[in-house]
Amino acid sequence: MIHGKTTLIPHIGYPTESFKAPMIYNPWFERQGIDAAVIPMGIKPDDYATVFPALFRMTNIRGALITMPHKVATVELVDELTPAARIAGACNAVLRRDDGTLVGDQFDGEGFVRGIRRKGCRLEGARAIVSGSGGVGSAIAASLAAAGVAELALFDARETAARALAQRLAAHYPALRVSIGSADPAGFDVVVNATPLGMQPADPLPFDVARIAPGAMVGEVVMKQEYTPLLQAALARGCKVQVGADMLFEMIPPYLEFFGYGTATPDALREVAQLRY
Amino acid sequence: MIHGKTTLIPHIGYPTESFKAPMIYNPWFERQGIDAAVIPMGIKPDDYATVFPALFRMTNIRGALITMPHKVATVELVDELTPAARIAGACNAVLRRDDGTLVGDQFDGEGFVRGIRRKGCRLEGARAIVSGSGGVGSAIAASLAAAGVAELALFDARETAARALAQRLAAHYPALRVSIGSADPAGFDVVVNATPLGMQPADPLPFDVARIAPGAMVGEVVMKQEYTPLLQAALARGCKVQVGADMLFEMIPPYLEFFGYGTATPDALREVAQLRY
Structure with a gap:
């Protein structure tokens, strides 16, 4: 009250x-x-x-x-x-x-990382890809870097945003391998959607799910529904998932x-x- | 929620x-x-x-x-x-x-007037005194004038505030008798405290209650307690009262x-x- x-x-x-x-x-x-x-x-x-x-x-x-x-x-x-x-x-x-x-x-990044760790995801030395280099994507990338991932791929339709984030990460984590320009999730242990894709029914998927490794952790920031189309497809493929909430x-x-x-x-x-x- | x-x-x-x-x-x-x-x-x-x-x-x-x-x-x-x-x-x-x-x-004035009318107070041709010519006092005075009182006495420690209100009232209600400068409630049918006096325990009363006519309507805008010292004294004197709420x-x-x-x-x-x- x-x-x-x-x-x-x-x-x-x-x-x-x-x-x-x-x-x-x-x-x-x-x-x-x-x-x-x-x-x-x-x-x-x-x-x-x-x-x-x-x-x-x-x-x-x-x-x-x-x-x-x-x-x-x-x-x-x-x-x-x-x-x-x-x-x-x-x-x-x-x-x-x-x-x-x-x-x-x-706290976006800290929340994301705490959540996937609680689900058993080991981040030290892992390979991660994050689609979306806006506020929440940048935060998750920063927290993944702080958590010890070895490699981080960044993708954003606005390439300057991805590049700027890559430069900030490189400045703080010189040992981290950072790449930009590709949304191909093949070979990554952690796959993160930090774009708004999934908010609207007609949205395309942010990743080609058929190329995500079964067993990878797929995380989502969209909270429009609990299991977004990305997460539904990832579950069907045998991935672990983290919902936006x-x-x-x-x-x-x-x-x-x-x-x-x-x-x-x-x-x-x-x-x-x-x-x- | x-x-x-x-x-x-x-x-x-x-x-x-x-x-x-x-x-x-x-x-x-x-x-x-x-x-x-x-x-x-x-x-x-x-x-x-x-x-x-x-x-x-x-x-x-x-x-x-x-x-x-x-x-x-x-x-x-x-x-x-x-x-x-x-x-x-x-x-x-x-x-x-x-x-x-x-x-x-x-709506302050309309609320005040609706309330005393609901308690049986007849305003057409009545004499009213309002202490306090700030926002709420001005509103009550305006609504009393609109309700048909014949005479309105205004008092405010800042005399320019009372004078300005008197001028606005005179412009809109040329037949209304308006006076300023005295807080003496003797002879008034409606007595209104529209000052903050009563908010603090040490405040003086806004009127000399011994000079209020028994049977007058005494109304209050202070809501710090239901029956302020003014209203308690007015009740003891046999007045009708209206609490701030x-x-x-x-x-x-x-x-x-x-x-x-x-x-x-x-x-x-x-x-x-x-x-x-």
């Missing part, structure tokens, strides 16, 4: 219709007796640079969750970035400190810690969540 | 701690199956002129409730004013039309109509409200 003393955590993106976070955080806050609420706030890209700083003038907010399409733009709007956000070139979390300064962090649940514990609201396990969060696909 | 398709109605003021509206509107919306939520948003006066327009760039809001200390400043920030808002010199409601323009309205409940039906969410009766709203004094 929201009242005048409730601390708001805006969930900023556009459009807001498919947002899931309020249905996870808010029941959790209620169960834990934490007087806070995640509130969707839609901002169009053209308005973002002016509306974002204005929102942080509100007296009753602690920070914000940032989602598409604003994760990359947020980097320029905060006072300080954590290393994870700097390497990813994207923020999905902003905290307002007591002195009013804003610090940006990034797993990344979401796995990144909430670090978010809670970041905002100073204790922590949680993904299972406990899942138990209280009221999600509808 | 707030989710990505929920329409927000920011409740804008500062500080937000004593806001009551979310605990009335939100249970009502839930019971009626209206997918909307009133969300407190605190904005300091110095930030208001920049943050207010930014909030209305959010894609998932329909309008806003405006409360202290921003009701007067809002007049300059909207594209259009209803007659009630123009005479009051204050807005407590803003609607964003489909074309993006903002229209400001004012009555004005709040009586103004919600016109608010709901303004936002396009049907209507309600004050009793039905009261039944679902989860208010704590």
Whole structure:
């Protein structure tokens, strides 16, 4: 129940219709007796640079969750970035400190990696391919690199985005083998869709599933439905899969810690969540 | 349960701690199956002129409730004013039309007048005194004038505020007798506190209650407690009283109509409200 003393955590993106976070955080806050609420706030890209700083003038907010399409733009709007956000070139979390300064962090990649590790995926020395070099793709690539993969293939229809990410990764992980320009998943242990493909029924698959090795881990960021066409095809081929919502649940514990609201396990969060696909 | 398709109605003021509206509107919306939520948003006066327009760039809001200390400043920030808002010199409601323009309205006065009428108070030809010529006091004075009172005494420690209100009233109601400069309630049928006096335990009473006529209607805008010291003293003197929350409940039906969410009766709203004094 929201009242005048409730601390708001805006969930900023556009459009807001498919947002899931309020249905996870808010029941959790209620169960834990934490007087806070995640509130969707839609901002169009053209308005973002002016509306974002204005929102942080509100007296009753602690920070914000940032989602598409604003994760990359947020980097320029905060006072300080954590290393994870700097390497990813994207923020999905902003905290307002007591002195009013804003610090940006990034938990997409950590959520993704925690999730596939929990499913038994060994990342040290592995070969991974990530399609999509936007905010979430960059974050996942950065976290895969930090987790010790040996090789990372990046694909994005906008080749400059893939190249820029490759350069940031090379600067931080000189031993990592990074390639760009191909979406062929053959031979990779970890195959990641970090594009919006799968949001619309008519979307093509982001990978040629017939070329994914059976036994590979196929992960997804799209949460429009639990098992996207990519994941359905990957399961049929004998792959392990990670649904989009797993990344979401796995990144909430670090978010809670970041905002100073204790922590949680993904299972406990899942138990209280009221999600509808 | 707030989710990505929920329409927000920011409740804008500062500080937000004593806001009551979310605990009335939100249970009502839930019971009626209206997918909307009133969300407190605190904005300091110095930030208001920049943050207010930014909030209305959010894609998932329909309008806003405006409360202290921003009701007067809002007049300059909207594209259009209803007659009630123009005479009051204050807005407590803003609607964003489909074309993006903002229209400001004012329901404080209507709520106050509906409430005392429901208690049997006859206003045609009556004598009324209103202490406080800020946003809410101006609105109540305007609605009392519209309701047909014959005489209106205005008092405000800032005499220029009372004088400006008197001039606006005189322009719209040439037959109305308006006076300023005295807080003496002797001889008045309707006695209204529209100042913040009563918010703090050490506050003096806004009127010398010993000079209020027994049988007069004494109304209050302070909602810090149900029966403020003024109302307790007025009851002891044999006056009829109206508590601050009555004005709040009586103004919600016109608010709901303004936002396009049907209507309600004050009793039905009261039944679902989860208010704590």
